[in-house]
Amino acid sequence: MKPMTARTFSPNIKGTGLGLRACHYAHILKDLPDIPWFEVVTENYMVSGGMVLERLAQIRAHYPIVFHGVGLSIGGTTPLNAAYLSQLKGMVDRFEPAYVSDHLCWTSLDGQQSHELLPLPYTGEAIGHVVKRIRQVQDFLGQQILIENISNYLTYVDSTLPEWEFLNAIAEQADCFILLDINNIYVNAYNHRFNAMQYLHAINPERVKQYHLAGFLDCGTHLIDTHGAKISKPVLQLYETALQQIGNHPTCIEWDNNIPEFSILLREQQKINSVVASVFCEAI
Amino acid sequence: MPKLAVLQKKIFSSLTNNNDELIDTNYFEKNGVLSAEMGLSIYKNSLITTLLNSMRDTYDICVRLTGDDFFNAMAKIYMAQTPSYNENIDHYGETFSEFIADFPHAKELPYLSDVARLEWAWHKALHAKNIEPFNPETLIQLSEEDHPRIVFHLPPSMTLIASDYPINDIWRVNQKEYEEEPAVSLDKGGVKLLVWRQKMDTRIEILEENEWALLCALEQGLSMGELDDALDETQMTELSNLLASCVKRGWIAGYVLA
Ligand SMILES: [Fe+2]
Numbered sequence: 001m002k003p004m005t006a007r008t009f010s011p012n013i014k015g016t017g018l019g020l021r022a023c024h025y026a027h028i029l030k031d032l033p034d035i036p037w038f039e040v041v042t043e044n045y046m047v048s049g050g051m052v053l054e055r056l057a058q059i060r061a062h063y064p065i066v067f068h069g070v071g072l073s074i075g076g077t078t079p080l081n082a083a084y085l086s087q088l089k090g091m092v093d094r095f096e097p098a099y100v101s102d103h104l105c106w107t108s109l110d111g112q113q114s115h116e117l118l119p120l121p122y123t124g125e126a127i128g129h130v131v132k133r134i135r136q137v138q139d140f141l142g143q144q145i146l147i148e149n150i151s152n153y154l155t156y157v158d159s160t161l162p163e164w165e166f167l168n169a170i171a172e173q174a175d176c177f178i179l180l181d182i183n184n185i186y187v188n189a190y191n192h193r194f195n196a197m198q199y200l201h202a203i204n205p206e207r208v209k210q211y212h213l214a215g216f217l218d219c220g221t222h223l224i225d226t227h228g229a230k231i232s233k234p235v236l237q238l239y240e241t242a243l244q245q246i247g248n249h250p251t252c253i254e255w256d257n258n259i260p261e262f263s264i265l266l267r268e269q270q271k272i273n274s275v276v277a278s279v280f281c282e283a284i
Numbered sequence: 285m286p287k288l289a290v291l292q293k294k295i296f297s298s299l300t301n302n303n304d305e306l307i308d309t310n311y312f313e314k315n316g317v318l319s320a321e322m323g324l325s326i327y328k329n330s331l332i333t334t335l336l337n338s339m340r341d342t343y344d345i346c347v348r349l350t351g352d353d354f355f356n357a358m359a360k361i362y363m364a365q366t367p368s369y370n371e372n373i374d375h376y377g378e379t380f381s382e383f384i385a386d387f388p389h390a391k392e393l394p395y396l397s398d399v400a401r402l403e404w405a406w407h408k409a410l411h412a413k414n415i416e417p418f419n420p421e422t423l424i425q426l427s428e429e430d431h432p433r434i435v436f437h438l439p440p441s442m443t444l445i446a447s448d449y450p451i452n453d454i455w456r457v458n459q460k461e462y463e464e465e466p467a468v469s470l471d472k473g474g475v476k477l478l479v480w481r482q483k484m485d486t487r488i489e490i491l492e493e494n495e496w497a498l499l500c501a502l503e504q505g506l507s508m509g510e511l512d513d514a515l516d517e518t519q520m521t522e523l524s525n526l527l528a529s530c531v532k533r534g535w536i537a538g539y540v541l542a
Contacts, residue, residue, distance in 0.1 A: 043373070044372065047372065047374070048412055049411065049412055049413040050410050050484065052410075054484060070371075071371030071372070077286070077288050077289035084371055107371075109292060111369050112296070112300070113370065113371060113373070114299060115331065115334045115335065116299070116331050118299075118327065123287075125286065125288055129286075153326040154318075154320065154327075155313050155314065155315045155318070156312060157310055157312060158287070158291075158311075190316075190317075191316050192315055192318070193315065193316035193317070194316075221317050221322075222317045222318055224326065
């Protein structure tokens with residue numbers, strides 16, 4: 001395996017990928033569906049051995065993958081978990097993902113895990129803190145990472161910036177990239193009453209390398225980002241705007257709850273392909 | 285302490301201890317449709333659901349034995365007193381069988397704790413380190429004097445479980461694929477089991493008394509010279525056969541010299 005050189009970034013994925021879920025392993029390996037790449041939740045493979053790693057290796061032999069983490073806790077105020085980072089690096093060396101991403105949030109305290117993506121206040125203090133930690137992670141991994149905007153359900157009195165300025169500032173200062181989750185923007189815009197278009201307009205397109213799309217749950221008063229449904233119409237419209245304003249980037253469909261048959265995911269994927277084709281006048 | 289650290293400590297404690305102390309503070313504001321109370325409760329619910337779903341996956345036989353309501357209630361009490369320390373949520377729940385053993389409401393299902401132990405052993409075996417099969421020919425190079433110093437070790441996937449109940453049958457008849465009535469006679473008595481994984485094949489094996497005695501001694505780290513402390517006379521006379529059969533079945537992973 002070739003050693004990583006610092007600060008290189010060589011995206012080798014294109015088009016609409018899918019989140020890899022264990023219940024689809026058998027189908028994928030049997031049919032080898034026409035999917036350009038899969039996104040893998042990194043922590044699910046943080047085990048010593050056995051079938052899940054075996055399956056990932058088999059799938060990797062046929063498809064490019066990206067690593068998407070949920071446990072880095074980049075915004076946490078207790079030290080980054082060195083054992084976690086070493087394990088992540090070992091996996092990056094073994095599976096050579098096109099991207100390594102995690103969320104702009106905090107998830108743990110003193111090693112105790114919430115398994116939740118908890119929001120940060122949008123302050124200068126938080127920017128400085130997160131930037132320092134992203135640099136630490138990038139130096140350790142020897143490559144740039146992507147950070148994703150989350151859905152959040154709390155608004156801090158302390159916040160002095162809008163979410164998009166917070167995200168831009170961190171990406172710029174840490175010299176990392178953005179994984180822009182369109183569904184999360186929509187959910188936050190609805191719950192916190194801001195203009196999603198303004199968010200897209202403000203995001204620095206130079207920093208965006210990947211999109212996420214997913215379905216939410218409408219609770220009447222508010223929306224919850226459940227990743228348990230089809231992508232909604234307004235989110236598709238927002239995605240179209242993102243393609244126009246920010247550019248054409250690899251897009252992953254996330255579906256983690258009430259996971260449907262693979263054929264339904266394929267249909268969602270084709271739907272996204274046709275949105276991309278319509279924006280860029282490409283033949284599907 | 286920096287402001288951010290204080291804030292995170294408070295939020296974490298509120299979410300994991302499920303208290304409401306944060307709601308009336310001035311940390312949050314309502315700038316859209318969500319009050320602080322609603323926001324915190326979304327996180328609290330999600331945190332519990334996520335852990336509970338993971339527990340239900342790991343302990344799905346226990347779920348069948350107790351029913352959903354009982355299992356969920358019991359698991360939530362366990363979760364409230366057992367923090368998660370691994371980023372991979374799959375590693376959560378190792379001590380659940382010990383909790384069940386002391387859980388007064390589970391006394392009517394006296395085998396439940398052992399079934400949970402079996403389920404965790406299975407779960408552990410699934411994700412344990414892959415190993416190369418042990419080659420007994422490597423023993424040939426050892427001199428006669430080295431023999432008492434040999435400490436054989438067991439595969440990392442292996443768990444030894446003794447139960448007063450036929451938990452292997454309970455396990456088998458409660459598998460989703462099992463088509464008959466899931467009935468087990470508890471009169472069948474106890475079993476000694478070995479759970480392990482050979483390549484990608486996870487298995488439950490029923491052990492003979494002498495196999496059990498030897499594997500337990502090896503698990504404790506006893507050297508060949510110390511085995512007579514743990515094995516009786518008949519077992520000692522059969523030792524070389526017993527060892528050879530354990531090696532052949534893949535139950536010995538390797539050795540070191542003490
Ligand atoms: Fe996402």
